[in-house]
Amino acid sequence: xNDKKSWASTVAGWFIERDExxxxxxxxxxxxPESPPVEAFSTTADNYATPSPTQTVxxxxxxxxxxxxxxxxxxxxAAGVDAEEQQRVARTTELLRSLPAGTDAAIKKQIVEASxxxxxxxxEKIIEATVEEIQALDGYIRNGAADNEKLIQxxxxxxxxYEEEIKNIxxxxxxxxxxxxxxxxxxxxxKLEVQQVLxxxxxxxxxxxxxxxxxxxxxxxxxxxxxxx
Numbered sequence: 111x112n113d114k115k116s117w118a119s120t121v122a123g124w125f126i127e128r129d130e131x132x133x134x135x136x137x138x139x140x141x142x143p144e145s146p147p148v149e150a151f152s153t154t155a156d157n158y159a160t161p162s163p164t165q166t167v168x169x170x171x172x173x174x175x176x177x178x179x180x181x182x183x184x185x186x187x188a189a190g191v192d193a194e195e196q197q198r199v200a201r202t203t204e205l206l207r208s209l210p211a212g213t214d215a216a217i218k219k220q221i222v223e224a225s226x227x228x229x230x231x232x233x234e235k236i237i238e239a240t241v242e243e244i245q246a247l248d249g250y251i252r253n254g255a256a257d258n259e260k261l262i263q264x265x266x267x268x269x270x271x272y273e274e275e276i277k278n279i280x281x282x283x284x285x286x287x288x289x290x291x292x293x294x295x296x297x298x299x300x301k302l303e304v305q306q307v308l309x310x311x312x313x314x315x316x317x318x319x320x321x322x323x324x325x326x327x328x329x330x331x332x333x334x335x336x337x338x339x
Contacts, residue, residue, distance in 0.1 A: 167249040175254070182247075189246035195239035202226065202236050 172188035173181050186196050205225055209218055226233060308316050320326040 167245050172250055185250050186243055186246050189242065189249065191239060191242045191246060195242065198231060198236045198239050199243055
């Protein structure tokens with residue numbers, strides 16, 4: 111009995127809490143599982159942070175979602191749910207949807223079971239296929255959560271790497287600015303030192319030498335945009 115309760119609690123963990131309470135179903139003697147805690151129905155990402163046996167249900171790699179859309183038949187097939195099993199679940203789902211709203215749960219169950227028996231579809235096979243699909247979906251979510259967590263960790267590491275690189279680049283830039291400012295200072299200091307010689311001979315003498323020399327440039331002409339040839 112304890113094993114049955116434990117298994118029932120595990121199955122309950124796959125169910126998602128509905129916005130509105132579902133209509134009560136007619137219980138079968140000896141098959142009433144313990145009510146799972148509310149947190150077992152939580153759909154938050156924390157529920158998928160730890161490994162689960164359902165993550166290993168896939169026999170082949172399932173397709174990745176594209177643009178937020180999921181190829182459910184392909185996901186189920188990757189988990190070993192064949193086309194016939196998928197059709198059983200789909201037909202049962204369509205049958206349930208076709209029932210008039212407000213139909214008593216007990217009557218719904220009788221109608222569905224009678225219809226399935228009329229078509230020769232074993233109820234046990236439908237339940238088995240449905241649980242397989244639930245396992246596949248849970249495993250798909252968990253695999254996606256694991257991939258997402260891995261991507262976040264890798265991206266965070268890359269961001270930190272880039273931030274450190276940016277920090278180093280900024281340091282190099284600042285060092286270059288500081289060195290340029292120092293270069294300007296020491297060169298201007300040297301210019302003032304050398305300028306004493308020109309001041310000694312006088313501005314007119316210096317101007318005549320600059321004008322006559324092919325090596326020198328008249329600063330007044332450069333300022334006017336006419337550099338000496």
